[in-house]
Amino acid sequence: MNMSESTQLVPITVSVNGKTCQRQVEPRLLLVEFIRETLGLTGTHIGCDTSFCGACTVIVDGDAVKSCTMLAVQADGSEILTVEGLERDGVLHPLQQAFSSNHGLQCGYCTPGMLMSSLALLADNPNPTRKDIRKQLAGNICRCTGYQNIIKSIEAAASAMQED
Ligand code: FES
Ligand code: FES
Structure with missing residues (x-):
């Protein structure tokens, strides 16, 4: 059995910038990778690999969270706001x-x-x-x-x- 065959995907549902997103993710996938790579919202940045820089900060259920410190599966059921969600109808926040x-x-x-x-x-x-x-x-x-x-x-x- 190779690695990909042994990886079980986990279903998650999150609200991101007001839209419901349902995806199957690897249990090890970081929230920042989910946001950037799975959802394609690349406004959230990765600036370090030590949880130090804060470039990856998003809002999860009202709290500012460094999204490189959380797994996507831990966000299941959450409301997430990324920088893309700040602008409304073409008007900057x-x-x-x-x-x-x-x-x-x-x-x-x-x-x-x-x-x-x-x-x-x-x-x-x-x-x-x-x-x-x-x-x-x-x-x-x-x-x-x-x-x-x-x-x-x-x-x-x-x-x-x-x-x-
Ligand atoms: S990428 Fe630097 S704190 Fe998350
Ligand atoms: S790191 Fe360049 S503006 Fe802050």
Whole structure:
């Protein structure tokens, strides 16, 4: 028996950006691989193999989760939001708009993870202090910006979202 014959697939059902997705997956498949390779949603990035960088952050049932630290089978039954789900009808989410307006990105590799971590923060704490923002982003690494404009972007998004 070869390896592929011995691998049993497991059925999972998840909601991703509001759409129900049913797939058969290998038990060892990481959630980030499921999102990128099975579903083709490549906005979620992989920036390390040590669970350190946060580029893979998505929202699972309301919590920011590093999707390289979770198996796809563990997400069975969950509601997942990826960066592709932020925009609505061609209109950027206030966080995306604020990152754009405040130069909160350079190469953009970390940005999907930054956006999703920030989204979770603002859901819990609509008016965060700079300390709150820094604490939330402790697990998200950016090698370009020096973080100042990311923090400004999140503050601007928080203001914009409170005005809505
Ligand atoms: S890919 Fe770096 S923390 Fe997940
Ligand atoms: S903008 Fe390049 S890693 Fe953050």
